Amino acid sequence: MENLDVARTLTTLADLLEIQGANPFRIRAYRNAVNSVNSLSRPLTAMVSAGEDLTELPGVGKSVAHHIVELLETGRIERLDEITTDMPVTLAELMRLDGVGPKKAKKLFDELDVKSVDDLAVELDAGTVQELDGFGVRSVEKIRHAIEDYRKHIGRFQINEVEMLIAGLLEYLAVAPGVEKVEVAGSLRRRKETIGDVDILAAYEGDGTPVVDHFVAFDGAARIVGAGPTKGSIVLHSGLQVDLRVIPTRSFGSALVYFTGSKEHNVAIRTGAVRRGLRVNEWGVFRVPEDADPEESDKEDGERLAGDTEEGVYATLGLTWVPPVLRENRGEIEAARCGEVPELVTLADIRGDLQMHSTWSDGKATLEEMAVACKDLGYEYVAITDHSQAMAMVQGLTPARTREQWVEIEEIRERVDGIAILRSAEIDILKDGSLDMTDEILEELDLVVVSIHSFMDLPRKAMTERILKAMAHPSVDILAHPTGRRINRREPYDLDLESVLEAAAELDVAVELNANPNRLDLNDIQVHRAKELGVQVVISTDAHSPRGLLDMRFGVDQARRGWLEAGDVLNARSLVDFTTWLGRRA
């Protein structure tokens, strides 16, 4: 069982408890534990079998630790079984719908015996829902839309999709009359691999109605969700929701912190503030007056200490500024308190790209075009990694064709100076863990990248052993897209990644963070774990055209989310240092 499964089960438990009307703080405690599990870089199964005490984890106490152990050992949680005798597990999915929370879910279940989203759709058509207390024509219409969106986009949008979807809107907002500044916040600013909805902030003095009116009049809007003096929400034709917040300049920094999130980061910050007698909200940081009456307090009561810049907000709380990519409450606040926020790797640190394809296999551009494009990006070295012959449909390289390619590489080395072109290939890991190339060729290659493209549904043990065997081959340098997941399309292979990373550390094999936004494989947590284990990470684009080389920034963002510094990234090394690494086994 994966950490993700544990997190999902605990979330379901929290959802059902909430519908049941349990103590809200108890529910929050469960959700905090979920966040803790989601942030974990190591498998819970390994921790439990190693006899580690789960209550050491933040937000996990005796009770939740017990639930987790029970779940890992028996596949169930007794507490959850008890609850599901009264209400079906599928009831929790109702809360995934926009506009439906625990109270409405309970009402729908109690009054109409609605047990699932599908049940709800039936009742909506029957016209029974709007007869209920607290429901009306508008809310029924809203739920109808929510079900449509739920079915259309059960997954989330990829970050590259979202960037494309909102580019026009950002231009449109930039010319809104009186708007001084427009910034993207939310998970997009944190550079998460997938985005649920987009948050945009606009700096504007006074009543924001004109700005919101301008925003909701955007011709890319399929529907207006809401509009008020400080906030507007629209849904684009793609189904992507965009929220705009209008904020005065004096509060822009605090609003940016607040709307960038994550929620967990914000809660942690505010809790820290309360301890200092401060109140943090989107309008600023305020010293709470001694005689404050909580019943009568205004959002901007008290002495204003900060608000116009993010740096100021963090500083009043005794923290250094935290890069948005780290704001997940995974230790960044403690680091900021000690002034130990890592110096994260940047796109400018990248000196080479170590996975791409040319017309020798399934690439769209010639080897020379790719090499020149890399040189134009300012790289010092490049590896063209065409597929090996197991990938027959893309005319993968046979040993003979590999040698032919070396002749061409030699010619291009003559013509193109200023960039080192490596002899390389993306060698298939065959079903039994052997490599799809002769040992002679493997030895002569400058860089050997290995990966899986077949038999992706092997059982966990077989898959793990297959990869471990491949990595143990003395010529192997990099394990590419280690989990094989494709975002919103394909789950990772069933494998024991922890063992793979441990082996990588031992064998001095690097692991790839594939920068293609469809993959981003490894993910942020996994890459962080690689760092912890001392495994070198390579950020590669897997480009099939010069344009694909530009995906590097997505990989760098993911690496930053995983706390990687330049020293953790193999292709941030200078050519000399990188070459030294290549000769590490000599």
Next chain:
DNA sequence: GCCGTTTTCGGCCCGACTGTTTTCAGTCG
């Protein structure tokens, strides 16, 4: 249910918008 430079008990982040409401509950981020 969790947690502790104020605590082993008594707190736990906070404001905006919507819809169905005659004064506010529910939902969201």
